[in-house]
Amino acid sequence: MSLPDAALHPDDPTYKGKTWDAVEKALNQRDQFLAGASGYDPAQIEARGPTALDPCKPKFSTFPWEERVAPFDKPASCSLENWRHTCLRFVVGRQTATLQFNKAASNNTIDPEMLDALQDAIMDLQNRAEVRVVVIRSEGKLFSNGFDPKYLMSESSMSKDQISAVHLQYARVLYFLQNLPQLTVALIQGTAMGAALGLVCACDMVYSVKGAFFAMSETKLGAVPSTAIPYITRRISYFKDTYQLLLLGASVPAETAKDYGIITTVVEDVAGLEAECKTLCDKMSLCAPGAVAATKEVVLRTVGAPPSSFMMNYVGSVVAEVRRGPEARGGIEAIQSKAKPAWAQAPIAP
Secondary structure (H helix, E strand, C coil), X not given: CCCCCCCCCCCCCCCCCCCHHHHHHHHHHHHHHHHHHCCCCCCCCCCCCCCCCCCCCCCCCCCCCCCCCCCCCCCCCCCHHHCCCCCEXXXXXXXXXXXXXXXXXXXXXXXHHHHHHXXXXXXXXXXXXCCCEEEEXXXXXXXXXXXXXXXXXXXHHCCHHHHHHHHHHHHXXXXXXXXXXXXXXXXXXXXXXXXXXXXXXXXXXXXXXXXXXXXXXXXXXXXXXXXXXXXXXXXXXXXXXXHHHHCCCCEEEHHHHHHHCCCCEEECCHHHHHHHHHHHHHHHCCCCHHHHHXXXXXXXXXCCCCCCHHHHHHHHHHHHHHHCCHXXXXXXXXXXXXXXXXXXXXXXXX
């Protein structure tokens, strides 16, 4: 059997003298036939959202002015199943994943080893549909005091390209963490400084104990916190507060950080963090994971952008597609039958 010619001839009786709707219908039928003859199943749903090979792949669409962010320069060295990093604990619970800084003796500093661990965990989580909440926390007195001072001192003997490579990896860690399809929550049991504050601001929700402080002291050290700035400024409500934190190197308590917009909720102690995390997981169990991922993507792609025809078409198309999906149908059926939807049947817990 020979395949039809892919070229469209104007005198072809299949198209000549027909309305455009009829021509378009015939072309669609031809395309489906060609795809089927090539071994492609048109009915198969294509995988969507970020993957290890294409971490920037959107779940729905992209804005025309968006530049693609390149993936990590090096491949993942391990996954959850063969996790080898000792500086970061990575465990999966009941529909949750926990990333715990495991360097209490050195104040949970961030260095190239920690960046590799965070990269591997994030790349693994991009493909874990069973995980709905990602919890980031630390052991010890401090959440993290940012980049390891010993590593920063070693930069004086490194080339510009070597320094840039490390901080570019950190920038991609922040970007791909913020763009995970799961809800991310940081539990802050102690002070967060420098690069750690950027990591905190890349999370969706942040809970902190009352005694924690938040600081960006780079300007006092003759450095620039440039990598974390985009994430910090998106959380802080007013420029005056941004200047206090970034330009003056202020160290602010948790209550002030909440006023700035960095912290979601301030609690008394670690027990309060656990209670807030449990409450959040209980709330998330009522929310469809696909709808959460879609909503999160729309928020990240539209916040701060002026209204435009493209934006209106984009948000309208996302709503239409989600409404036709299985989760929306399951939600309506659950309401009609007065039963819990499928995603609310099992609890979410670390």
